[in-house]
Amino acid sequence: MSGTPTTATPQAAPARPLTTPAGRMAALARAELTMYGRSKGTLFAALFVPLVLPLSVAQAADEMDLKGAGLTLGTVVLPAAIGFALLFAVYSALVGIFVTRREELVLKRLRTGELRDAEILAGSALPAAATGLLQSLLLMTGCALLLDMSAPSAPHLIVAGLLFGLVICVALGAVTAAYTRTTESAQVTPMPMLIVSMLGSGMTVPLEVLPDRIATFCELxxxxxxxTLVRGGWSGDLSASDSLTALVTAVAWTALSVFAVRRWFRWEPRR
Incomplete structure (x- = not known):
């Protein structure tokens, strides 16, 4: 029995998404980088201030009993330089960026497109975070060469500290922006975090030379x-228990700051 041959109908290939999260964030980051480069005040604070402040730390360190605390000039200045880069190139810069984009309704318009909330925040933060990372690496190299420091004893602790610092500063920048009403006030609202961190986080004054009770509080x-991770990773003097304590504290601040962003970040101007 002969029959009419049948031809299989080709199945249409599943439609591929036109964009990916990485592509969307990269496009947003490129646009943000253009605007970032046009802000002279932000660039000055992000690029110049972290280069100058370590000089004042070096001068102050000459009057400290570093040998008695088991420290050297390099292990004081280098972590401080990285801390300054994170504070000014990432945290302080992002407060102004998030507030400005919110007040200009840029964030509101972005939410109406394909971008998800996390992608908007991450893409907007990428130029500042990349600047902070690059500057930290340059400062690390410069301090190691100029201060004749030996190779780091535990590089993995330095990497962990730097990555945690970037995430924490990005998230806290978004949290601070949530409570900042105007672009002008964005120059003021980061000050408490800047002052507390510079004085109490072991940048200008190492915790090793502080009284025990004050140092215990500042560890939080x-x-x-x-x-702590950057200094201990370079010197090799950080014990396993101290490393674990620092890592747990960093994880706790990361989780707390990310939760605060999800809970309180504002996408539209205050009315």
Whole structure:
């Protein structure tokens, strides 16, 4: 029995998404980088201030009993330089960026497109975070060469501290922006975090030279575990228990700050 041959109908290939999360964030980051480069005040604070402040730390360190605390000039200045880069190039810069984009309704318009909330925040933060990372690496290299420091004893602790510092500063920048009403006030609202971190997180004054009670309290500050991990990773003097304590504190601040962003970040101007 002969029959009419049948031809199989080709199945249409599943439609591929036109964009991916990585592609969307990269496009947003490129646009943000253009606007970031046009802000002279932000660039000055992000690029110049972290280069100058370590000089004042070096001068102050000459009057400290570093040998008695088991420290050297390099292990004081280098972590401080990285801390300054994170504070000014990432945290302080992002407060102004998030507030400005919110007041200009940029964030509101972005939410109406394909971008998800996390992608908007991450893409907007990428240029500042990349600047902070690059500057930290340059400062690390410069301090190691100029201060004749030996190779780091535990590089993995330095990497962990730097990565935690970037995430914490990005998240806290978004949290601070949530409570900042105007672009002008964005120059003021980061000050408490800047002052507390510079004085209490072991940047300008190492915790090793502080009284025990004050040092114990300062260990709980957001950037203290970052400075502790970087300093201990370079010197090799950080014990396993102290490393674990610093890592747990960093994880706790990361989780707390991310929760605060999800709970309180504002996408539209205050009315």
């Amino acid at each position: 500050l957001p950037l203290t575990p970052v400075v």
